[in-house]
Amino acid sequence: MISDLDQDDFGYPVNIEQVTYVTRQLVDGSSVDLPMWVFTPGVDNMPEGAMPEGG
Structure with a gap:
């Protein structure tokens, strides 16, 4: 469960x-x-090389 939406718990950009x-x-x-x-992955602003294989 996510308790604070201002904290990045995902480790990658999320919209x-x-x-x-x-x-x-x-x-x-x-x-x-x-x-x-x-919650959707922020693929437009994902760091270079951080995109998982297969998208």
């Missing part, structure tokens, strides 16, 4: 984005967005 996974309608008529964090 982190929060997106809305789903919006739920509540009984009282209001709604709430449920977020999802998307």
